[in-house]
Amino acid sequence: xxxxxxxxxxxxxxxxxxxxxxxxxxxxxxxxxxxxxxxxxxxxxxxxxxxxxxxxxxxxxxxxxxxxxxxxxxxxxxxxxxxxxxxxxxxxxxxxxxxxxxxxxxxxxxxxxxxxxxxxxxxxxxxxxxxxxxxxxxxxxxxxxxxxxxxxxxxxxxxxxxxxxxxxxxxxxxxxxxxxxxxxxxx
Numbered sequence: 001x002x003x004x005x006x007x008x009x010x011x012x013x014x015x016x017x018x019x020x021x022x023x024x025x026x027x028x029x030x031x032x033x034x035x036x037x038x039x040x041x042x043x044x045x046x047x048x049x050x051x052x053x054x055x056x057x058x059x060x061x062x063x064x065x066x067x068x069x070x071x072x073x074x075x076x077x078x079x080x081x082x083x084x085x086x087x088x089x090x091x092x093x094x095x096x097x098x099x100x101x102x103x104x105x106x107x108x109x110x111x112x113x114x115x116x117x118x119x120x121x122x123x124x125x126x127x128x129x130x131x132x133x134x135x136x137x138x139x140x141x142x143x144x145x146x147x148x149x150x151x152x153x154x155x156x157x158x159x160x161x162x163x164x165x166x167x168x169x170x171x172x173x174x175x176x177x178x179x180x181x182x183x184x185x186x187x
Contacts, residue, residue, distance in 0.1 A: 024089040028082040034093065036073065037083060038100045043069045045105065 032040070047065060050058070055065060070076055087094045 025082075025086050028079070028086055030079050030082070031086060032075065032079065032083040034087075034097055034100075036075075037087060037097050038104065040069055040073050040075070040080060041097065041101045042104055043072060045101070 047068060058065060058068070070080065087097060
């Protein structure tokens with residue numbers, strides 16, 4: 001009989017404890033708002049998804065990765081854990097938080113893709129402009145070279161013609177008359 005009463009009391013005690021659990025955790029005094037939770041979770045996800053190189057750079061810069069999010073949002077791990085536990089029990093609130101997190105991360109991803117595409121366009125335009133400038137400079141240099149070569153060639157022809165005239169004048173000869181191809185002109 002005593003054993004049955006003891007089992008009944010223990011069972012009643014377990015029932016009370018179980019019913020208290022159905023009520024959920026008490027609302028923490030320093031509960032983070034839903035928006036704060038969204039921002040904290042976004043930062044935590046970004047930090048956790050960072051490449052090992054980025055994490056190394058952060059560590060080399062003196063950033064303690066495990067504490068970064070807490071320091072950035074001016075909270076401690078206990079406050080976050082209590083708030084997370086509270087919202088996790090209230091599924092609708094937790095779902096709303098994670099929907100905002102997901103939407104924000106997707107929006108950030110899209111924005112980064114657009115920025116990357118814009119930077120690629122700018123870089124491509126710069127390269128295209130550089131190639132045009134190089135091409136223009138090359139064409140200008142070739143033209144200048146051709147003009148200089150042309151002038152030098154003309155000077156050499158004039159010099160040769162003058163020497164030939166002087167030579168012919170010294171020998172008493174005039175200019176040599178061109179020989180016409182009378183046969184080719186008749187046909």
